[in-house]
Amino acid sequence: MAANTNNTPVAGCNNADVLRERGQHEVFCGLTGIVWLHRKMQDAFFLVVGSRTCAHLIQSAAGVMIFAEPRFATAILDERDLAGLADCNDELDRVVDEVLERRPNISTMFLVGSCPSEVIKLDLGNAADRLSERYAGRVRILNYSGSGIETTFTQGEDNCLKAMVPVLPATPAKQLLICGTLPDVVEDQFRRLFTAMGIEDVAFMPSRRADTPPGVGPSTLILLAQPFLGATARALIGRGAKLLDAPYPFGAEGTTAWLWAAAVEFGVSAERFEAVVEGPRARARKALTPMREALAGLTVTFLPDSQLEVPLARFLHAECGMHALEVGTPYLDRQILAGELDALPAGVRLSEGQHVDRQLDRVYADRPDLTVCGLGLANPLDARGLRTKWSIELVFSPVHGYEQAGDLAELFVRPLARSDRLAV
Amino acid sequence: MKLSLWTYEGPPHVGAMRIATAMRDVHFVLHAPQGDTYADLLFTMIERRDRRPPVTYTTFQARDLGADTANLVTRTLAEAAERYKPQVLLAGESCTAELIQDQPGALAEGMDLGCAVIPLELPAYSKKENWGAAETFYKMIRGLLAAQAPEPGTPMREMPTDRRPKANVLGPCALAFRSRDDIIEIERLLTLIGVDVHLIAPEGASPHDLLTIPEADFNICLYPEVAKTACS
Numbered sequence: 001m002a003a004n005t006n007n008t009p010v011a012g013c014n015n016a017d018v019l020r021e022r023g024q025h026e027v028f029c030g031l032t033g034i035v036w037l038h039r040k041m042q043d044a045f046f047l048v049v050g051s052r053t054c055a056h057l058i059q060s061a062a063g064v065m066i067f068a069e070p071r072f073a074t075a076i077l078d079e080r081d082l083a084g085l086a087d088c089n090d091e092l093d094r095v096v097d098e099v100l101e102r103r104p105n106i107s108t109m110f111l112v113g114s115c116p117s118e119v120i121k122l123d124l125g126n127a128a129d130r131l132s133e134r135y136a137g138r139v140r141i142l143n144y145s146g147s148g149i150e151t152t153f154t155q156g157e158d159n160c161l162k163a164m165v166p167v168l169p170a171t172p173a174k175q176l177l178i179c180g181t182l183p184d185v186v187e188d189q190f191r192r193l194f195t196a197m198g199i200e201d202v203a204f205m206p207s208r209r210a211d212t213p214p215g216v217g218p219s220t221l222i223l224l225a226q227p228f229l230g231a232t233a234r235a236l237i238g239r240g241a242k243l244l245d246a247p248y249p250f251g252a253e254g255t256t257a258w259l260w261a262a263a264v265e266f267g268v269s270a271e272r273f274e275a276v277v278e279g280p281r282a283r284a285r286k287a288l289t290p291m292r293e294a295l296a297g298l299t300v301t302f303l304p305d306s307q308l309e310v311p312l313a314r315f316l317h318a319e320c321g322m323h324a325l326e327v328g329t330p331y332l333d334r335q336i337l338a339g340e341l342d343a344l345p346a347g348v349r350l351s352e353g354q355h356v357d358r359q360l361d362r363v364y365a366d367r368p369d370l371t372v373c374g375l376g377l378a379n380p381l382d383a384r385g386l387r388t389k390w391s392i393e394l395v396f397s398p399v400h401g402y403e404q405a406g407d408l409a410e411l412f413v414r415p416l417a418r419s420d421r422l423a424v
Numbered sequence: 425m426k427l428s429l430w431t432y433e434g435p436p437h438v439g440a441m442r443i444a445t446a447m448r449d450v451h452f453v454l455h456a457p458q459g460d461t462y463a464d465l466l467f468t469m470i471e472r473r474d475r476r477p478p479v480t481y482t483t484f485q486a487r488d489l490g491a492d493t494a495n496l497v498t499r500t501l502a503e504a505a506e507r508y509k510p511q512v513l514l515a516g517e518s519c520t521a522e523l524i525q526d527q528p529g530a531l532a533e534g535m536d537l538g539c540a541v542i543p544l545e546l547p548a549y550s551k552k553e554n555w556g557a558a559e560t561f562y563k564m565i566r567g568l569l570a571a572q573a574p575e576p577g578t579p580m581r582e583m584p585t586d587r588r589p590k591a592n593v594l595g596p597c598a599l600a601f602r603s604r605d606d607i608i609e610i611e612r613l614l615t616l617i618g619v620d621v622h623l624i625a626p627e628g629a630s631p632h633d634l635l636t637i638p639e640a641d642f643n644i645c646l647y648p649e650v651a652k653t654a655c656s
Contacts, residue, residue: 024500025483029459049425051519051548056434057462060470073429079549081425082523091425098427115457115520118486148459149486149520357480357507376464376476383474 018332023355026376027305027330029148030156031058031112036396037160037206038071040181043107044210046072047099048146049092049124050114071106073099077116088122089130096131096141106139108210110160113145140167140211152330154228154306154395157181161205164213165235168205171215175201176262177241179233180226183398184208190249190401193259196276197268205232216241223262225249225400227340228307230333247339248311249400250408251319252284257339280402287406288319294413296321298369301362304328304354305374305391312372312394314343320409324348325366328359370412387415436546437518438463439556443564443650444514445477445598446626450564451510452479453501455493455521455528471599480504482528484521494526498535501528505537511631512564513537516544540631542567554649557597561626562653568634583641590622590640594655595647597626603647610646626650 031054034046048054055074075095080086092111100106111124111131128143135141144163146156161179176199178190187204194202203214218240222233225248233243246261247254256277263273300322302309309329316322326349334341344350351359356377363371363386371381371388378388389412399408437454444452445467454460460481467477482500484493505513515532529543542563546556583589593610596603604627611621622640623633637643645655 023483024461024481025458026461026464027458028462029457031459032462052428052431052433052435052552053437053460053519053548055428055431056438056553057459059430060434060462060466070429073427074431076426076428077549078426079547082549086425088425095425095427115459116523119489119520119523147486148457149484149489152458357503374465375469376461377468379468379472379474380476 017350019349019351021351021353021355021358023353023358025152025330025354026303026356026374027354028153028374029057029115030146030151030153030159031114031148032153033146033156033160034058034072034112036181037157040208041108041206041210042208043105044071045099045103045106045109046112047096047109048072048074048112048114049117049122050074050077050112051116052076054114069103071103077120082120088120089127092122092127093131093134100135100139108140108142110163111141111143113143113147115147115149118145118147118149142167152307154226154308155231155330157226158229158231161229161232162235164206164210165216165232165239168213168239169215170239171217172219173201173215173217174219174266175203175215175221176223176266177203177205177214177216177220177236178223178225179205179229179236180224181206182225182400186398186400186404189403193276193280194262197259197263197266197272199262199266199268221262221265223258224336226308227311227337228333230336233336245339247314247343250311250315251405252281252288252402253319254311254315255284255400255402255405256281277402284402284405288409291406291409291413292320294416295409297323298416299323299325299366300370300372300412301326301366301368302328303359303363303371303373303377303391304330304351305372306395307331307333308391308394309372310337310340310344313348314340315408316412317345318343319405320412322370322412325368326351326359326362328352328354330354370416372412387419389415434463434553435519435548436551436553436556436559437516437548438466439553439558440514440516440544440546440560441467441477441479442553442557442598442600443560443626444479445473446596446628448628448630449511450478450514450631451504451508451512452477452514452516453482453497453504453528453532454479454516454518455482455484455497455500455526456518457520458483458485460518466599473598477598478508478510480508482521489524493521493524494531497526497528497531501532501535501537505539510539512540512542512568514542514544514560514564516546518546519548522546522548540567557650558653561594561597561650564626564631565634565637565654568631569637572635572638581641588618588620589642590620592622592637592640592643593624593646594643595645595649595651596624597647597650600627600647600650603627606646610644
């Protein structure tokens with residue numbers, strides 16, 4: 001039955017030793033999340049308070065071309081701010097005024113802390129309160145840190161959503177709250193499935209508009225759609241919500257188990273659940289069949305990047321027949337990855353943190369058929385005859401749920417097919 | 425504080441990376457927090473280079489700040505020198521490291537790393553990428569050639585009459601705009617007018633190659649934004 005889809009071996013990866021490394025981390029900082037957060041929340045503005053490096057990062061990492069006014073910017077600290085010649089708070093107020101004057105449609109502004117603003121201990125929480133008062137009734141100003149000294153890549157989203165938790169309206173209603181930025185189309189698919197099961201009260205966080213956030217309360221059930229929202233989940237729990245224990249909705253079986261975790265809580269019968277998921281699950285399995293043929297038996301290594309590594313390794317193992325050699329992740333949050341770790345086979349080398357030189361030594365020794373890695377490493381690995389998948393695609397492409405299961409697997413097939421074609 | 429909606433120029437340490445990446449047998453240790461490695465992708469993706477930039481980052485975190493970040497710097501320097509065995513090791517810092525004042529350049533100079541060390545000062549809150557590139561190229565040339573510099577007031581060397589004159593083409597570097605095509609064209613034009621190219625730098629040059637700069641008869645400052653500081 002649906003609940004038992006991930007044939008959990010008792011001695012899974014959860015009990016294995018974890019290789020913990022310190023050294024050069026080849027990962028983005030939390031500011032990078034702004035790239036997808038600003039697209040999702042269409043009335044939000046992200047003002048990074050940082051350096052020229054922060055500004056340069058966001059545009060290079062994102063590779064965004066700007067044809068209209070973007071909804072993110074950087075307030076670049078300069079010598080005068082650091083030398084105390086200018087009052088940073090006055091300067092910040094001036095910059096915020098400048099932005100908001102130009103952008104009357106903004107309802108929520110995030111002041112995003114960076115490495116330099118953290119190091120000089122610029123109190124952005126205080127600034128957000130002060131500015132919220134000034135713009136009361138028009139713009140809500142919130143604050144979170146995306147600094148590299150505190151956050152890695154997707155932790156930026158975690159911090160952003162966590163910053164919204166205190167301002168969510170209270171609701172006593174029994175509702176399902178799905179957390180994690182999803183493309184609108186995927187959100188709609190999930191909503192339709194839950195509606196068909198009879199679960200009408202489904203909210204998403206972040207919502208498409210920051211000025212209409214979901215509510216939260218003691219009858220709220222949290223279902224995480226992304227495996228990097230531990231702090232947000234804990235903040236929601238602090239407001240009385242309950243976190244559902246589920247794997248992440250990757251692949252036909254992962255999606256089924258994820259949906260079932262919610263269905264059970266809302267008293268959906270196994271028959272009704274089955275009737276709803278039968279069709280899309282069959283489509284997903286069908287889409288996965290040719291992918292499985294291409295991937296089964298091949299080896300894969302994940303280098304740490306987005307925190308998606310563990311669930312995706314589980315998906316590739318369980319649904320595509322791949323063998324994971326090393327699964328590297330920036331940090332291991334066992335609370336929100338428990339089910340996933342159990343489903344990884346024993347013997348997978350699990351690593352946390354990074355010493356990139358040593359990790360690449362292991363990749364060269366292992367020579368996996370596919371290495372999932374960041375953009376800084378992909379071409380150099382390809383040049384050594386290794387085949388790579390850019391991990392950032394897994395963050396930017398719709399990969400959740402039944403309808404995307406085939407596309408998700410195809411992302412891993414593509415580099416293999418490409419190199420086969422080049423080899424002819 | 426300045427509002428920046430869009431910026432084409434990066435911080436000065438990215439300029440330093442462009443010099444290090446353009447050259448051979450140079451390694452750059454950058455004291456920087458997690459996340460600054462984004463700059464690697466400029467070279468591997470945008471420029472599609474087939475190797476990682478020769479840069480090692482210290483990746484300090486918040487929890488290191490109360491402890492000993494200087495120790496992290498020396499450990500990283502020693503490891504990088506041992507692993508990459510460069511002719512020249514550059515030591516510098518990005519914007520946040522500048523604030524905590526560990527002075528990686530001075531630390532590197534105080535260590536026995538088995539190679540030449542060139543400390544860089546890259547003021548992130550007042551300068552930009554091109555300045556960082558020009559400064560790094562200048563520091564590199566000055567560091568390597570200071571001993572060979574003629575006394576001030578020494579007259580210019582006469583142009584040779586027994587052979588074709590030789591020129592250095594200075595300025596082409598990593599992440600430059602069309603510089604690979606420009607080099608081909610400039611070499612062709614110089615050949616047409618009877619001039620040989622002695623050295624192109626920093627692109628493709630090693631520190632040993634830079635030592636031969638004085639063997640050429642004159643310098644062509646092809647990209648002033650990178651080479652003007654060094655040429656003057």
